Amino acid sequence: MSKKVTFNPYGLTIEVEEGENLLRAALQAGVHINASCGGEGVCGKCKVLLEEGEVDSLPGGLLTTEEWDLGYRQACQTKVVSDVVVRIPPESLLDRRTLTRRRAGVGLRPSPIDLAALKEEGLYNPAFKKRFVKLAPPSLTHNVNDLARLEEGLARQHAVDSLTLDFYLLRKLARVMREQDFQVTATLDFSRRRYHSP
Structure with a gap:
């Protein structure tokens, strides 16, 4: 037969057998009570105050006679007999900060990243991408400026439809293209504009 258990100061009620x-009832209700021994009854930190109802619990253990007479019980050693209302004292509340606090170096282990799998799933999309471009050198039949040549090569080989170049790079473009025999690697910033790239 199910019984209702209410946990104060939260006012949360749950039905349990x-x-x-x-x-365990507190955990099912999402109420975290400090129980560093894991519910074995040996730490005495899971004290609760019985406000209403009946429970099955034996005196002694880690509770003083005074605590027992006031209605305190160890949550891990107390069974529900009827509908009950219990109050969780501040010293038994599990500090939520301890759930998220980390010490340096504990639990923070690097793990290898499978970039190929991330790319397949569409989860790896860096803002900066390098694109190798092989360009035709200037000729009498194809006599365009170096920036237009680079734009054409990126559009044809990598589907990059427009290009904005810093003046500093524009000044170096002719020299770099000739030094590299018109085979260059362009580093593109995809965060500024939306380019279509494979």
């Missing part, structure tokens, strides 16, 4: 222990 009769005989379920309060620590």
Whole structure:
């Protein structure tokens, strides 16, 4: 038969089977109670205050006689018998910051990244991409300026439809193209404009 368990100060209520222990009921409700021993009953940190209802729990253990008389119980050693209301005292609340706090070097291990798999799934799309372009040298039949030659090569070989070049690079373009025999690698910034690239 199911029983209702209400956890204060949250006001959360959950239905559990009769005989379920309060620590597991709290976890099912999403209420985190400090239980560093994992519910074995040996740390005494999962104290709760019984406000209403009946539970099955034995005196002694890690609770003082005074705590027992006030209605305190160890959540991990207490079974639900009827509908109950329990209050979680501040010292038993699990500090949520401990769930997210990390020490330097603990749990932060590098793992290899499979770039090919990321590319296939469309998850790897860097802003800067290098594109190798093999250009035809100037001739009497194809006499265009070097920037137009580069734009044509990128459009034909890599489907880059437009190009913006810094003045500093424009000044070096003619010299670099000739030194490299019109076979150059262009580094493109795809974050500024939306280019169509394979």
